[in-house]
Amino acid sequence: MDERFTRPDWVRRINYMADSIGGRPHDLVPIDAGDLLKRASDALGGMPVGDLDDPGWQPRFESLVAAVNNAPFHVLGRLMTKQELLRSLRTRLLLTAAIDAAPEITAEPVRAPVMIAGPARSGTSILFELLALHPDLRAPIAAEALHPVPLPEGGLADPRLMGECEQDFWADIQPELLAMHEFRADLPVECITLTTGSFAGFHWNLFGPMEGWIADLVVNYDYERQILQALQHGRGPTQWALKTPGHLFTMPQLFDAFDDAWVVQTHRDPARVMSSVASITSIIQWTRTDEVDVVGNTEIVHAAFAAALNDSADLRTSGAVPAERLVDVHYTELVRDPTTTLGNALEQMGLPFTDSYAATVLDYLAHKPKGKYGVHRYEPEDWGATAEGLRAATAHYMEYFGVVEEG
Numbered sequence: 001m002d003e004r005f006t007r008p009d010w011v012r013r014i015n016y017m018a019d020s021i022g023g024r025p026h027d028l029v030p031i032d033a034g035d036l037l038k039r040a041s042d043a044l045g046g047m048p049v050g051d052l053d054d055p056g057w058q059p060r061f062e063s064l065v066a067a068v069n070n071a072p073f074h075v076l077g078r079l080m081t082k083q084e085l086l087r088s089l090r091t092r093l094l095l096t097a098a099i100d101a102a103p104e105i106t107a108e109p110v111r112a113p114v115m116i117a118g119p120a121r122s123g124t125s126i127l128f129e130l131l132a133l134h135p136d137l138r139a140p141i142a143a144e145a146l147h148p149v150p151l152p153e154g155g156l157a158d159p160r161l162m163g164e165c166e167q168d169f170w171a172d173i174q175p176e177l178l179a180m181h182e183f184r185a186d187l188p189v190e191c192i193t194l195t196t197g198s199f200a201g202f203h204w205n206l207f208g209p210m211e212g213w214i215a216d217l218v219v220n221y222d223y224e225r226q227i228l229q230a231l232q233h234g235r236g237p238t239q240w241a242l243k244t245p246g247h248l249f250t251m252p253q254l255f256d257a258f259d260d261a262w263v264v265q266t267h268r269d270p271a272r273v274m275s276s277v278a279s280i281t282s283i284i285q286w287t288r289t290d291e292v293d294v295v296g297n298t299e300i301v302h303a304a305f306a307a308a309l310n311d312s313a314d315l316r317t318s319g320a321v322p323a324e325r326l327v328d329v330h331y332t333e334l335v336r337d338p339t340t341t342l343g344n345a346l347e348q349m350g351l352p353f354t355d356s357y358a359a360t361v362l363d364y365l366a367h368k369p370k371g372k373y374g375v376h377r378y379e380p381e382d383w384g385a386t387a388e389g390l391r392a393a394t395a396h397y398m399e400y401f402g403v404v405e406e407g
Helices: 009-020 032-042 057-070 075-101 105-108 124-132 142-146 159-165 168-173 215-233 245-249 253-259 270-286 295-320 330-335 338-348 355-366 387-393 394-403
Strands: 114-117 241-244 262-267 326-331
Touching: 009 075, 032 057, 032 394, 057 075, 075 105, 075 215, 075 355, 105 215, 105 295, 114 124, 114 245, 114 330, 114 394, 124 241, 124 270, 124 338, 124 355, 142 159, 159 168, 168 326, 245 253, 245 330, 253 295, 262 330, 270 387, 295 330, 295 394, 326 330, 330 394, 387 394
Parallel strands: 114 241, 114 262, 262 326
Antiparallel strands: none
16 A cells, blocks of 8 residues: 555654554553443443443444454554544443433434435535535534534533544545545535444444454444434424445345435446545555555455445346335436436425525535545556456446446
C-alpha cells in the first residue's frame, strides 16, 4: 500500500511509538471488553435493565473485542477502534435506558423507509444526499447517528463536533479518502455507521477479517429500527431515507425487517465501479493496519459484488423480494439529467417532485461539483482486473437491468 499512497507524517510518527517500546501497539492502546463495559456503565450510572430484546449482545461484543485484539492494527488503528467501541457501547446503553424509560418508543412505526443499495461509485452517495433534501424525507446525519440519545454529561462538545472524530478524521489520516467518499459529521450517514452499537453489523469488518466474530443481520436490522424509532420519537410521522452498499447483499433480510421499504438500486457499468470498491476497501484498512492484502481484497470484492449484482436480478424474477417495491436509478441517467431521474424515482414511490425541490437539487449540485476533492483513479488494470473480465462476470446483471458500458 505504501507504493500506492503516502501516509501523512503525523500518522507515521504516532505509529512509530509502538516500535519505540518494542513493537506492541497493544501496550500503548490496550482494549479489554470488561474494562470498556465498566467504563461505559460507570459513566452512565450503571447498566440499564433492558437489553433491546437482544440477550446475546454482550457475548457478541466480547467476541468482537477479542477479534479486534487479534487484528494487526497499528497504534492509531487501535486508538480509533477503541474509541468507536466505547462510543458505540455508550450509545447502546443510552438507547437501552431511553427505551426502558419510554417503552412506547418501540411502538412507533418506521414507515416505508427509502433504502439505497448499490456498489460504490454507482451514485449511491449523491443520490442519498439529494433525497435527504426532499421535504418529505429525513436522512440521519452522522452526528445524530453517533449520538442519537441526549448525553447525560454537561460541558461536552456539540455532537456535530464530536462526530468529526469518527467521520472527518478518516480523511485527516489518509487525505485521498476525500476523493473517494466525503466523510463529514454534518452529512447523511450510512446504515453501517448508524448500527455500530448492535455489534452485529458490517462496520466492524470494514477493517479486515474479524476472526471469531460473526455478523447477525436479523439483530442488526432490529437495532437499526430501534435507533430510527428513538430518533423520530416525539417528532411526528417520519419517512426515512437510508443508504449502504451492503443492502445489496441482504435484500431478503431487509424486506423481512422492513416489509414496506422502498429499495432504490443504483446501476453502473461494473467495469467502472468494482475496482473502485476494491481500492476503497484497501485504503480504509490502511487507515488501521500496515498489513493490507490488496490482492486478496480485490479478489473478494470482485467475486462478492459480481455474485450480488447477478443475484439482484434473480431475486426479482424468483419473487424472493417484492419487485414492486424496488426502484432502479442508472448512474448515467442521474448524471445526465438529475431532476428527471429523481422525479421518476420519486413518482414511483408516491412522493412529490416540486419545482422548489428541483431548484434545491440543482443548487446543491452546483455547489458540489464532481472532483471537488480531487479525482479517484481506479482503472481495473491497476487492481488486477480487466474491464472485459468484470463485464463478463456480471453479464447477467447488465443484460437484465440494461446497464450500458462506459468508455
